[in-house]
Amino acid sequence: IFGFFSDKETIFLVPVNEDTPACCSARYMLAFLSSFGFFVVYSLRVNLSVAMVDMLNTTHQTSPNHSGSVCPPHTSSPPPKHNHTAGVYNWDSETQGWILGSFFYGYILTQIPGGYLAGRFGPKWLMGFGVLGTAVFTLLTPTAADLGASYLIAVRVLEGIGEGVTFPAMYTMWAAWAPPLERSRLLTITYIGAQLGTVVCLPLSGQICFYLDWTYVFYIFGAVGLVWFILWSFLVFNSPNTHPRISERERLYITNSLKNELSTSAGYIPWGSIVTSMPLWAIVVAHFSYNWTFYTLLTLLPTYMNDILGFSIKQNGLLSALPYLGCAIVAVLSGQVADYLRESCLYPTILVRKVFSIIGMIGPAAFLVAAGYTGCNYILAVSFVTVSSSLGGVSASGFNINHLDIAPSYAGILLGVTNTFATIPGMVGPVIARDLTKHNTIEEWQTVFYIAAAINLFGALFFNAFGKGTVQPWAVHTSYSHGD
Secondary structure: OEEEEEEOOEEEEOOOOOOOOOOOOHHHOOOOOHHHHHHHHHHHHHHHHHHHHHHHHOOOOOHHHHHOOOOOOOOOOOOOOOOOOOEEOOHHHHHHHHHHHHHHHHHHHHHHHHHHHHHHHHHHHHHHHHHHHHHHHOOOOHHHHHHHHHHHHHHHHHHHHHOOHHHHHHHHHHHOOOHHHHHHHHHHHHHHHHHHHHHHHHHHHHHHOOOOOHHHHHOOOOOHHHHHHHHHHHHHOOHHHHHOOHHHHHHHHHHHHHOOOOOOOOOOOHHHHHHHHHHHHHHHHHHHHHHHHHHHHHHHHHHHHHHHHOOOHHHHHHHHHHHHHHHHHHHHHHHHHHHHHOOOOOOOHHHHHHHHHHHHHHHHHHHHHOOOOOOOOOHHHHHHHHHHHHHHHHHHHHHHHHHHHHOHHHHHHHHHHHHHHHHHHHHHHHHHHHHOOOOHHHHHHHHHHHHHHHHHHHHHHHHHHHHOOOOOOHHHHOOOOOOO
């Protein structure tokens, strides 16, 4: 079976299945190790969302929203916890919002520098040390919390600085490793780790808080990050040409498939063309819009489950994870479908990206608004939030990987640009949401969901108006496209 990679003058006939099997290949080993890496970074990012529920002194709150949940609790009082030694803190809702959003104040600082540094010095060690730094500061979180809210905020900012380089580094890595017609599959394998990290971390954090105490949430997941760094250091390399164990057939397959897509101007970055590119701004708007909904749920879903729906700490973690499990499954399936549609030559790249973005952004908006009107119908509320996040997984094969379509040589830098803007919702979203839900009424949460849905809808329409699927002329000396 052969794959065809062509520009307007040349066709490369490259054996795909027999000579370059996915099983045991270097590129798929990279996909799974990077997926494990994003499993770690998202575990380190979201563990505070569940731990926060257990870190608060619920008998000493300054607002009436902590007198109990809006809906009746689901079970009788749980059995006593096995450990009561961890501290609890008297943080009001505004302080909680700043703590939950502080991560993103560091995260935004290293997006564009991360893309530049990955291109200049190589993505392997940038990714590795970014995760390592995040893990180390996670281990310091309990100490920082004991010292005070300002110290905890500072540690979360430092975690964000470390984690901020990870996505730009991996986009730079995949620019050298991912054959064009395997991009959706390889990148969805990589980034499904983020969803799985959330799926595992949320319920496991709830169990850890219940049977141990909240400090172990940070110790356990921080230690996992250290283990990942060791594996990454010995098993991953910056490109096929520097990998000592890759087969010659796979190396040629990858390099030949990418030869007409990569810029030959080493070290040159066309900043003027980048910042004036409408296809890039289409990704920026879509990425910002999608992340508003994503980060709102990521940071505040456990709070909503506890304060509105009345789920216990054990139930909370499990039910908060369901939306991300659905998202992970849908993301993998959408990657397979997207690459099939492009390989079949029936659908151009841009049509696939736009359709998948529409489904992955408007669908979540509709179900999120519906979730706000379920009242205390627990089954419907959890179901609608789960469907909302699950449909968001479709966008993994939409705007989310469009950087590699329009400028693979600068994919890390482009991801840094778009993720800089897309981090803003993580900074301000939790603060705005907590300010809007001071009394924790269902009506206040409906407002939060309406805002997220409206922003999502706008982003989907903007990307469909201005998005492109071809390599842009400024990204190569000779314009090149695949399937557009």
